[in-house]
Amino acid sequence: MRKLEEEPETYDSKFTSLTKGVNVNVHSWVLDQIQSDQSILEIGSGTGSLASKMVSKGNIVVAIDNNIEMINYAKQKYSDTLENGTLLYRLGSFTDLPVEKRSLDLIVSTFLLSELRPLEQQIFLRNAWKALKPDGRLILAAEFIPSGFWKVSFKIKRWWFKKKLRRLRLKSTFLVKWFFNYIEPIGFKIGNQKKWKHGSIQAIELLKINDNGEEEPDYYRPKTKKFKGLVSQLRIYRCLFTGQIDRVPIEPGIYQSGNPSSKSPIIVTANYDYTYIKLMRDLQGIDAWVLCLDSNGINVWCAARGDDFGNKQLLEAIESTDVQVVSEKKTLILPQLSAGGVAKPQLPEKFPFKVKFGPVWSKDLKQFLSERPIRKPDSMKLAKFTFSHRVRAGITHTTFLFRKIFLIPIIAILLSFIALNNVAIIWWLGELVIWIILSNVIISIFFPLSKFTRKFIVKAVFFGCFSIFFIGAISWIFHSSYLYLLLNFAIYFWITFFSTMSFSGYTMSTSPKEIQAEYPVFRKINLTLIILVVILLGINIIFFILNIIN
Amino acid sequence: MTESNKNSCCSDGTDTVQNILSVLDIRILINEPLCTGCGLCGELCPFGLPKPSDNGKYEIKNPELCTECSACQRNCPTSAIIMREHVGCGCLWNARQQAKSKGNSCNCS
Numbered sequence: 031m032r033k034l035e036e037e038p039e040t041y042d043s044k045f046t047s048l049t050k051g052v053n054v055n056v057h058s059w060v061l062d063q064i065q066s067d068q069s070i071l072e073i074g075s076g077t078g079s080l081a082s083k084m085v086s087k088g089n090i091v092v093a094i095d096n097n098i099e100m101i102n103y104a105k106q107k108y109s110d111t112l113e114n115g116t117l118l119y120r121l122g123s124f125t126d127l128p129v130e131k132r133s134l135d136l137i138v139s140t141f142l143l144s145e146l147r148p149l150e151q152q153i154f155l156r157n158a159w160k161a162l163k164p165d166g167r168l169i170l171a172a173e174f175i176p177s178g179f180w181k182v183s184f185k186i187k188r189w190w191f192k193k194k195l196r197r198l199r200l201k202s203t204f205l206v207k208w209f210f211n212y213i214e215p216i217g218f219k220i221g222n223q224k225k226w227k228h229g230s231i232q233a234i235e236l237l238k239i240n241d242n243g244e245e246e247p248d249y250y251r252p253k254t255k256k257f258k259g260l261v262s263q264l265r266i267y268r269c270l271f272t273g274q275i276d277r278v279p280i281e282p283g284i285y286q287s288g289n290p291s292s293k294s295p296i297i298v299t300a301n302y303d304y305t306y307i308k309l310m311r312d313l314q315g316i317d318a319w320v321l322c323l324d325s326n327g328i329n330v331w332c333a334a335r336g337d338d339f340g341n342k343q344l345l346e347a348i349e350s351t352d353v354q355v356v357s358e359k360k361t362l363i364l365p366q367l368s369a370g371g372v373a374k375p376q377l378p379e380k381f382p383f384k385v386k387f388g389p390v391w392s393k394d395l396k397q398f399l400s401e402r403p404i405r406k407p408d409s410m411k412l413a414k415f416t417f418s419h420r421v422r423a424g425i426t427h428t429t430f431l432f433r434k435i436f437l438i439p440i441i442a443i444l445l446s447f448i449a450l451n452n453v454a455i456i457w458w459l460g461e462l463v464i465w466i467i468l469s470n471v472i473i474s475i476f477f478p479l480s481k482f483t484r485k486f487i488v489k490a491v492f493f494g495c496f497s498i499f500f501i502g503a504i505s506w507i508f509h510s511s512y513l514y515l516l517l518n519f520a521i522y523f524w525i526t527f528f529s530t531m532s533f534s535g536y537t538m539s540t541s542p543k544e545i546q547a548e549y550p551v552f553r554k555i556n557l558t559l560i561i562l563v564v565i566l567l568g569i570n571i572i573f574f575i576l577n578i579i580n
Numbered sequence: 581m582t583e584s585n586k587n588s589c590c591s592d593g594t595d596t597v598q599n600i601l602s603v604l605d606i607r608i609l610i611n612e613p614l615c616t617g618c619g620l621c622g623e624l625c626p627f628g629l630p631k632p633s634d635n636g637k638y639e640i641k642n643p644e645l646c647t648e649c650s651a652c653q654r655n656c657p658t659s660a661i662i663m664r665e666h667v668g669c670g671c672l673w674n675a676r677q678q679a680k681s682k683g684n685s686c687n688c689s
Binding site for chain 1: 626644
């Protein structure tokens with residue numbers, strides 16, 4: 031949708047074809063819900079067509095959008111309606127509504143919600159609540175996940191759509207996942223509801239409730255998530271086995287460790303499931319407020335290096351949660367590794383908290399909280415790539431390689447061998463899988479041996495040679511054949527070479543500049559090796575068919 | 581609801597400093613007159629590179645070990661740290677993405 035917004039002239043027609051005409055039905059449904067003589071605010075008015083229709087029903091409408099081109103386009107297109115003074119287009123956003131408190135009968139917003147992140151959706155609801163009269167209404171239309179059987183086909187379509195967007199380097203919209211949880215706590219109840227396309231597009235009418243004359247609506251807080259027991263252990267394994275590929279977000283917001291009071295410290299972290307569980311386990315026995323920012327289901331270090339754990343996420347979490355109310359403490363304790371994203375001096379002047387960076391690892395938090403050192407000891411602040419980290423990184427990396435790199439080749443080889451009706455070669459394939467796993471075991475255990483250089487290509491060649499001897503020796507035990515070794519040593523080398531290069535992201539001490547400079551060289555070596563491996567693979571197959579080796 | 585899609589590489593006058601840094605191949609540097617010796621950088625660096633020097637100020641001991649995570653530069657209260665920040669993380673697949681999108685990511689001539 032962001033792509034479409036670049037050209038206001040074609041936005042309407044392109045959007046209609048994207049939603050297969052549903053947006054027209056949505057607009058007419060919304061118009062059916064509106065009587066006359068009401069003061070209406072439209073948030074995210076786009077090309078302004080809905081706003082002008084609402085005016086022609088006899089209402090006073092203010093339409094805002096944060097895209098100046100859209101506003102100019104709308105002003106031009108509907109210039110005749112503007113003259114009555116009942117329609118106003120202006121630049122604005124949901125974060126700061128240009129209206130008085132409790133002044134509106136109705137707020138309308140179509141297809142904006144899916145552009146907002148979970149905490150932004152809460153800010154949106156809260157601001158809407160503040161702007162509405164006690165009997166006011168909010169009408170929303172957005173993309174949702176359909177229920178039941180349709181969920182499956184929707185997910186497949188969505189997966190395909192996301193792949194396409196990634197190829198085009200476009201960001202996709204967020205699915206409105208937890209939105210229905212927010213409605214009641216913040217102070218709305220669902221009135222009318224209409225679904226299209228099995229619920230993948232919905233329009234909802236929300237009625238304002240709980241207006242006791244207070245300034246602020248209530249806050250939403252996610253349900254406590256378990257961090258002990260079998261299920262959470264399985265969640266940990268899930269993260270270990272899908273890391274680097276899958277984002278596993280939990281609901282962002284405030285969680286409690288123990289029974290925190292207004293004197294308890296506030297600890298900030300990412301909303302990755304693994305991070306949450308580890309942190310909560312390490313905090314056991316300590317009463318604290320845990321604020322999970324919306325880092326998009328990514329761990330702290332990677333999120334800070336991307337754009338997922340920074341000032342924006344921090345500010346948004348402070349605004350949408352009651353963290354200022356629950357604790358008297360005016361210090362936020364952030365993970366040290368988030369400093370690559372959070373910039374203290376750039377925070378606004380009226381930022382209500384002091385920001386303090388805690389230890390790197392959550393296991394040191396207990397000690398940090400009790401001692402509050404001005405200068406942290408080295409054990410707390412240095413990111414060491416220890417053996418246990420390497421083992422976990424090795425597991426994640428192996429699953430990553432199988433899923434993203436070797437899955438298709440392995441299936442292709444398997445199918446061609448089934449076609450050739452040769453059982454012996456399936457053994458060879460089984461060995462290949464073991465070699466891939468073994469390569470990663472070698473890398474993760476012996477990684478410190480390659481400390482003599484920072485260049486990953488050199489490390490990769492080092493481990494490649496290492497594995498020719500190591501895997502070659504094991505393979506000799508199975509086959510006792512020089513010919514077999516001769517045909518396969520390049521494959522052993524390539525697997526380990528490739529794995530070492532791909533392992534670079536896990537080591538923490540790799541610099542993006544260095545790895546980006548090494549990439550073109552890696553690409554050349556890798557292509558050469560792949561050609562060599564494919565040729566050897568062909569010879570292997572011929573030998574297998576001729577039964578020279580087995 | 582578009583956000584500003586400005587590329588960080590098309591930014592203002594800091595470019596000159598950055599270019600000089602890249603020509604001299606200096607990864608990171610503390611501008612000594614600006615440093616107040618507060619020691620925050622030493623607390624933030626995951627590799628412990630900033631170390632106090634004899635005059636109470638800080639200096640980067642092993643700049644070749646720096647991974648350009650920008651933690652110290654972002655949080656330095658007097659902006660005394662000069663470094664060339666690199667888009668991306670240390671992952672090979674990220675490097676691949678960067679190499680692919682190099683042609684169209686920066687529109688400035």
